[in-house]
Amino acid sequence: MASARGSATDLAISVRDVVKEFPTGDGGVIRVLDGVTFDIRRGETLVIMGGSGCGKSTLLNCLIGEYSVNGGHILFFTKNMREPADIALMDEDGLNELRKRYGILFQSGALFGSMTLAENVALPLIEHSYVDASIIDIVVTLKLQQVKMLAHRNKMPSQLSGGQKKRAGLARATALDPEILFYDEPSAGLDPVTSAAIDELMMDLSRKLRVTSVVVTHEMDSAFRIADRMVMLDKGRVLKIGDRCEFERIRDADPGTLDGRDERLMHQFLRGASEGPITDADGMTEFEKLIIAGE
Amino acid sequence: MSEIIKEVTQDGATTTVRLSGEIDMHQAPEFHKGLVKICAGDLKQLVLDLSEVRYIDSSGVGTLVEVFRRLKKKNQTLVLLSPGERVRSVLEITRLDKFFTVAESESEIPAA
Ligand SMILES: Nc1ncnc2c1ncn2[C@@H]1O[C@H](COP(=O)(O)OP(=O)(O)OP(=O)(O)O)[C@@H](O)[C@H]1O
């Protein structure tokens, strides 16, 4: 169990002062992540939240090595590796080795349209493992059983509903028994019942197989159901990271008792209310810039 | 022996294989070959002692299923002895605990 102080071995990923900028097209840059620092603990489910455009997907892409960072470090503490590996310093070979150790569930499920569900799940196994084809078949069956999609194994992705695609994507993401699973909006576009079923599945994987889970989500019901800890981003920075119960306190508090703008902003966000600091200044500065400065 | 297969003992029609370590996708191919060889011998029942197995991944579990099928064809049985908590939850999440014979201790092993 993680000790209160936390030693290096309790960590799965350590994000240190990460900066990410994109070119704006007019020669300038937009700084999307502005010194992001937090830790992801081994075995926990960490939910990343924040308003639209605050940098959640960008952060996820940096974590999986899809985007290179402009500053800071992302350290992976993987099993059987004595030293943490900084993905900012990794070459393509190193990244490929790391990619075998984590799985990603993209919004669409990211299945190959020209292959059946079973073939989609088998693909990473064929690419990265050395076991016999007969054993790969068995593993595919086990993975599809885990997500309750065995009956659909011979269907093509286009024949599946959104929720089924998510399940199938999860079977594929877990094909190589990853140490870490990244989820980008796993319940977006799903009805509440289907969304709750996906949550159950995620919790099952995390509790029974001790997979570390990093989840970007907008769905607050889902977030509070699955999270051990939560991190709130705002304008490319970490506003708060803490246990789920700390966020529950802010959500359920009487607004008058909240401490400062940050807590009021989080209260509004967590309750999904339209009134509060989120609507105050955010669009205005940009609006002001365009109107007044004519930029 | 091998990284995983530590000891093979024969007692009448029962062959017991003591396993140890982490059965992952790197170990699984050799583990599979080793078990296939043992299965080819003269036995009625194969007991896999899992008490020292700290971790098993899907390719390891897949190997167990393949060996289970192989034995079943020849009317031989497979018994999983003393799986630890970690191995047990992998079997549970895939519902394989419903198909495999799992013995908590040697006294629970059915007669061959
Ligand atoms: N490839 C890119 N090039 C330029 N700007 C980008 C790029 N990707 C993202 N951005 C900008 O970075 C900011 C953060 O985008 P990001 O997609 O990370 O937000 P998000 O928090 O995931 O939002 P949402 O909740 O709407 O998905 C946005 O202002 C976006 O326009």
Ligand SMILES: [Mg+2]
């Ligand atoms: Mg996004």
